[in-house]
Amino acid sequence: MNVKITTLPDYTLISVEGRVDTTTSAGLEKTLMESIDGGCTKIILDCSGINYISSSGLRVFLVIQKKMISIKGHFNLCNLQPGIREIFDISGFSSIFSIFPDKEAAMIG
Amino acid sequence: MEIKTLVVDNQMSELSKVVDFLDELGEDWGLPAGLVFSLNLVMEEALTNIILYGFEDNNRHTIDINFGKSAAEELSITIIDDGLPYDPTLKADPDLSLSVEERPIGGLGIFLIKKIMDKVEYQRNNSNNFLILTKNINS
Numbered sequence: 001m002n003v004k005i006t007t008l009p010d011y012t013l014i015s016v017e018g019r020v021d022t023t024t025s026a027g028l029e030k031t032l033m034e035s036i037d038g039g040c041t042k043i044i045l046d047c048s049g050i051n052y053i054s055s056s057g058l059r060v061f062l063v064i065q066k067k068m069i070s071i072k073g074h075f076n077l078c079n080l081q082p083g084i085r086e087i088f089d090i091s092g093f094s095s096i097f098s099i100f101p102d103k104e105a106a107m108i109g
Numbered sequence: 110m111e112i113k114t115l116v117v118d119n120q121m122s123e124l125s126k127v128v129d130f131l132d133e134l135g136e137d138w139g140l141p142a143g144l145v146f147s148l149n150l151v152m153e154e155a156l157t158n159i160i161l162y163g164f165e166d167n168n169r170h171t172i173d174i175n176f177g178k179s180a181a182e183e184l185s186i187t188i189i190d191d192g193l194p195y196d197p198t199l200k201a202d203p204d205l206s207l208s209v210e211e212r213p214i215g216g217l218g219i220f221l222i223k224k225i226m227d228k229v230e231y232q233r234n235n236s237n238n239f240l241i242l243t244k245n246i247n248s
Contacts, residue, residue, distance in 0.1 A: 022121060022157050052146065054153045055218040065209050083146050090224045091217055092205025 002049070003031050011042035011074075011107065017049030020057030029060040033067070041073035044106045048079035053087055065097060074098070078106040111138065111178045119160045119170040119190075127152050127174075138178055140246060147225045147244075148186075154218035155188055155197075155240060163192025163238075182247055188240040195238060196231040197222070 001018035012035050020028060035043060043064075061077075068075040078100040080088065088094045100106035115130045117123040128149060135145035156172065164170055173189040197219045203212075223229050227248065232239040 021153060022124065052149060054150050054157075055215070055221060056157070058217055059215055062209070062212060062214055066212075066214075069209055083143065087150070087221070090221060092203070092212075095205075096209045096212065 001027065003028060005031070005035065007040070011044050012040040013044050013046060013103070015046040015049060019052040020050055020060070021052060021054045022056040025054075025056040025060045028057070029063060032060070032064045036064070036067055036071070036073070041068075041071060042076070043068070043074070044076045044078060044103060046079050046103060047077055047084060048081070050084055051081065053084055058087070058091055058093060061093065061097065074109075076100055076106040076109050078103050110180070113137075113176045115174045115176070117156065117172050117174070119164055119172060119192075121157070121160055123160075124153060124156060127156065134176060140184075144184075144244075144246060148184075151186070151222050151225055151242060154222050155242075158195075158197070158218060159188070159190045159192055159238075163190055163195065165193065178246070182245060184244050184246050186242045188238075188242075190238050191236055192238060194233050196233075197240065198229055198231045 001016065001020060001024035004015040006013040014032065014035065016028065018024070032043065065075050076098045079102060080099060085094070088097070088099070098109055100109050113134060115127065117126055131145055131148050131152065134140065135142070159172060170191055175187045177185040179185070200219045202220050202223070203216050222242065226242045226244045228243045230241040232241070
């Protein structure tokens, strides 16, 4: 898994590539938490490069969403591949996350 | 019935072996890419539970995984471990209607297995757990 962070004036863009699974999810959680602790209140997570997610990865998404809601921030997801979107649907995550078709929509949302 | 077997240790590092095995299985048996993706998920969830919670000692244990493909295009996976008795079919499904604040962290792994596979069965025989998962290849 690779994570790329771009800090912009209005939001932080985080692009994740590869597998978000039992072995990589802790690293992703750490990176996202560091951004939030650093004062970031709007994260756009570009999921276009995520080709696999398991419950360990979903756990991290939920932890971050809870955290963002508690600080009244925004955690916007975009570009989910169909297979990943299906896992979100099955888990009931599609209704508790802000999911956008692309980065542009996620910026406005 | 075609059968292939994989044996892994009770170590998280063994999961990468499963990924490689499933890639090969998908090619050999001509499985759709979407199904291979789902099987990766199912296997990670099932094995992670066994490896993390199945054993009270620190000894090395082996987990046997048998994959079968029937003439009727039904795929079966049997996971056999000698860990503590645990019947995942008894685990209650998560409440998907809860808000973000109310949703508990975790508890999705077994639910994902149940949703992805057509059938999930459990047996305890001779101090072994048998988790039997089946799915029609084209469903």
